[in-house]
Amino acid sequence: MARQEYLYQEAGAPPIQAKTRDRENWMRQGWFRLLAMVLLLEVFLPFLVWPVGLPRVILGAIEVGIALVVLVAFAYMMLEDRIPGGLLLIAGATLIWSLVSTFEGQAFAATAWGWWGLFKYPLLGVFAYLVQGWPTDFARWFFKFTIGLLVFQIGVQLVMLALGFPMGDSMGGTFGQKGVMQFSMLVFFTVALALGNWLATHNWKLLLFVLALGLLGSTLSGTKFYLFAVAALVVITVIVHLIRGGQLRQLMLYVVLLAGAAAVFVPLYNSYLVNARGLRPLQEYLQPDVIESYLFNDGVSADDSTYNIGRGLAITYAWQQIQRDWTTKLFGFGIGTRSQSSFLGVRGSVLEEDIYGVGTTSLSTWIQEHGIIGVGLFLAFCLWTMVKLFRFARTTTDPYQATLAYGLFIFTMFWPVWLWYHKAWLAGAMMVLYWSSLGYTFHLIYTPERRQAARRRLSNIRR
Numbered sequence: 001m002a003r004q005e006y007l008y009q010e011a012g013a014p015p016i017q018a019k020t021r022d023r024e025n026w027m028r029q030g031w032f033r034l035l036a037m038v039l040l041l042e043v044f045l046p047f048l049v050w051p052v053g054l055p056r057v058i059l060g061a062i063e064v065g066i067a068l069v070v071l072v073a074f075a076y077m078m079l080e081d082r083i084p085g086g087l088l089l090i091a092g093a094t095l096i097w098s099l100v101s102t103f104e105g106q107a108f109a110a111t112a113w114g115w116w117g118l119f120k121y122p123l124l125g126v127f128a129y130l131v132q133g134w135p136t137d138f139a140r141w142f143f144k145f146t147i148g149l150l151v152f153q154i155g156v157q158l159v160m161l162a163l164g165f166p167m168g169d170s171m172g173g174t175f176g177q178k179g180v181m182q183f184s185m186l187v188f189f190t191v192a193l194a195l196g197n198w199l200a201t202h203n204w205k206l207l208l209f210v211l212a213l214g215l216l217g218s219t220l221s222g223t224k225f226y227l228f229a230v231a232a233l234v235v236i237t238v239i240v241h242l243i244r245g246g247q248l249r250q251l252m253l254y255v256v257l258l259a260g261a262a263a264v265f266v267p268l269y270n271s272y273l274v275n276a277r278g279l280r281p282l283q284e285y286l287q288p289d290v291i292e293s294y295l296f297n298d299g300v301s302a303d304d305s306t307y308n309i310g311r312g313l314a315i316t317y318a319w320q321q322i323q324r325d326w327t328t329k330l331f332g333f334g335i336g337t338r339s340q341s342s343f344l345g346v347r348g349s350v351l352e353e354d355i356y357g358v359g360t361t362s363l364s365t366w367i368q369e370h371g372i373i374g375v376g377l378f379l380a381f382c383l384w385t386m387v388k389l390f391r392f393a394r395t396t397t398d399p400y401q402a403t404l405a406y407g408l409f410i411f412t413m414f415w416p417v418w419l420w421y422h423k424a425w426l427a428g429a430m431m432v433l434y435w436s437s438l439g440y441t442f443h444l445i446y447t448p449e450r451r452q453a454a455r456r457r458l459s460n461i462r463r
Contacts, residue, residue: 046176101334114336128439196407332371
């Protein structure tokens with residue numbers, strides 16, 4: 001839909017006082033408080049552990065909070081006799097890959113913990129899908145809240161820098177020590193939403209603001225991957241723009257902006273992090289031998305004597321591990337076989353014998369636990385999700401719902417990249433935002449379809 005039509009829709013919006021009253025009402029509802037509780041726990045508890053110094057046991061409150069939301073979702077499904085199709089997929093995957101891990105001789109506790117790590121955040125999405133009280137302006141509120149959360153995290157980074165904290169892996173805002181993974185995934189998620197907003201409204205000023213925020217935060221946290229990831233996100237956005245019939249000449253401004261961001265980021269990174277921490281200059285990572293050394297590194301960390309395995313080697317190693325036989329190649333070693341919980345004292349059966357420990361990416365873990373079929377099913381789910389999101393973005397009359405749908409479409413397309421780069425499936429705050437907004441968007445997609453089906457059933461009864 002054209003930008004002018006979106007603006008026309010906004011012109012007919014209810015008065016500000018009515019919006020404020022509606023927002024106050026839904027913020028008092030139990031479903032919102034449950035989701036808000038989980039997000040606040042994910043955002044602030046790691047900071048209370050480091051640098052504040054509270055015991056790590058308090059992080060268990062995050063799991064308890066998510067478990068409470070999941071229990072409420074199951075209770076609702078039982079009372080309303082309504083089971084979403086996504087839950088059937090979870091049940092099928094649980095049955096198959098739990099049996100595989102059982103045949104591997106794994107203890108039930110390790111399988112249960114692996115299942116929880118795999119499905120706890122998607123179950124938040126199921127909960128959001130079941131919610132019936134979503135306000136009409138939630139997409140707008142969510143988009144602005146996500147940007148506000150990123151602004152807050154960068155503000156915390158700047159305070160930490162002023163207090164003498166070193167730039168790098170621990171400069172993750174409120175996400176605690178080594179919290180850059182959670183922070184960087186929040187950056188990429190917010191950038192994806194900003195690109196979705198540009199597709200929906202052509203608001204380039206807000207996009208420029210978010211890209212600048214990501215640039216600043218990534219410089220402080222030493223995220224070398226920022227420019228490469230943003231470049232790929234922008235390419236996909238350009239392709240979507242052209243598919244919708246957009247003109248190529250309109251994109252020249254954004255090419256200039258991206259080039260300007262690179263011109264700013266590279267000197268900042270080289271000036272501060274290279275000199276302060278003895279890292280390589282960023283441009284050296286474009287050299288073939290350096291890329292190979294970075295991706296296939298097999299050294300030992302000087303900090304904790306654990307293997308510092310490169311991302312490329314992690315994938316190669318995972319693929320080699322499942323070559324044992326055809327069953328393992330297809331289904332992997334089963335749920336939880338490469339998972340662990342030091343708090344519960346459980347450790348997956350394959351992880352116990354692995355010299356590399358847990359220092360690998362989510363994608364390498366998934367290859368070993370779920371095999372070719374498991375990874376293929378996830379990619380098929382992503383493709384199906386993207387089709388649904390793209391269709392909805394093209395048809396909705398609300399610019400912020402289109403923003404959310406386009407942003408989720410872009411972010412979902414890059415799940416293989418996120419899983420390769422980080423343990424992204426454990427990036428708590430971003431995962432809460434992603435699955436909650438995805439559940440909300442699918443609620444919007446399927447509510448009209450359910451109403452039409454109900455009308456057809458009623459019409460058939462009357463006949």
